[in-house]
Amino acid sequence: MVTMSAPANPSSSLSVGDVIDLDVTGIAHGGVSVARHEGRVVFVADAIPGERVRAEVTEARKKSFVRATATTVLDASPDRREHVWAEAALERRPEDRAGGAEFGHIALERQRALKAEVLADAMQRFGGVELAGESDEDLADALADLVEAAPGDDEANGLGYRTRVRLHVDPETGAVGPYAARSRRVIPVASLPLANDEIASVAPLADQMPDAATVDLIAPAADDPRMLITLVGDKKPSGGADLVRELVEDRGFLVRAGGFWQVHREAPAMLFTAVRDAIQDLIDADRFDPAAGNLDLYGGVGLLAAAMAEAGGPGTKVTTVESEASATDDAAENLSELLGALAVTARVDRHLADLLKSAKPVRDRLRRGTIVLDPPRSGAGGGVTAQLVELAPANIVYVACDPVALARDTKSLREAGYELTGLRAFDIFPHTHHFESLATFERA
């Protein structure tokens, strides 16, 4: 992985449309590979580290790097596969390739190895954490199993997993489809290979919907699939506030049709289990206090608060904090059997600021507590991380969808005396560069 601050080589002048041959050497955060052209960094899409490709320059605004997209493979990786989505394949012009399956040309196992590399590199570069010893072999061993597959994905080649898909509408033609990569150009497609059968059955791929801006397709585990349409000029989709029923193993969760829920069929259960197991480890180490001021920050409809209580027992005290009032209403319902659970609508930074002003007995309870947090892509960030450090809970269980944001927050937590005691990662977005991580921190 290479950061954007690599020195520019003034002798390398590249413009959009130039065709260059590249030796692809590494993987970067964001689903692109890394190569160099006359010393200048090239982030190249649709390649695989180890390959030699011919690529077309697609962006040359920055001095320090350019972006390019592979058009021909000159020397293929053994991990190259036929793209899982014909409309995203190399045979198409770069601007005509459907976005959202940027690893669809790579064998699943290698996709996971690349994700592990990105996580390890981010943790080392931004978090100051070495995941393995110095030698390449140690690192390869440590990374081999770091990113865990979702049940059933290997058998299905990572296809048919999405229970949520967002499509866009071309304002000129009314055609419905995904955006092209790094673009707002709608690409008509014949199929959605990452979506499950229920989504495929309602997807309006052949329709024209000129009044619409976006089309959200959702297939709840215990309800009929549906289509939510956001009209041009509207902010929210019709039917977005309807309640749908999800299932995590045999536990029911109510969610708004337009609200947050993990997109992979197996992801809610995987993250629920991972958080429950992380709490169980803390219990086994005598570090978890069910009566303390435990928190589930960025809590959505209460999935991870429920996981905490599953390990800690139904009387576990836990407050779930979420900025969307409708999600908090649903969390209150979903957690209603847990006597110690409370759902609060608030921005996390504001809620923590209030907690920091509370009386000593409350602060003491928070200090004995465990905080689970699952922030959006930007991570908790410096402000919230500083508040966490000031609250000084005994343990922090951090669920992250962005490895670099996690790594930056890891650095702040470690500098404040927290030890990183556990790190797992989950491949719950096959054929894309995304994955989820779970890091456990313990106050020294």
Ligand SMILES: C[S@@+](CC[C@H](N)C(=O)[O-])C[C@H]1O[C@@H](n2cnc3c(N)ncnc32)[C@H](O)[C@@H]1O
């Ligand atoms: C990644 S989701 C996690 C939801 C939940 N933990 C789950 O597993 O289903 C992040 C949640 O944080 C909420 N959110 C985003 N920014 C927030 C903020 N500043 N304060 C509180 N909640 C926020 C979003 O509405 C969303 O529900």
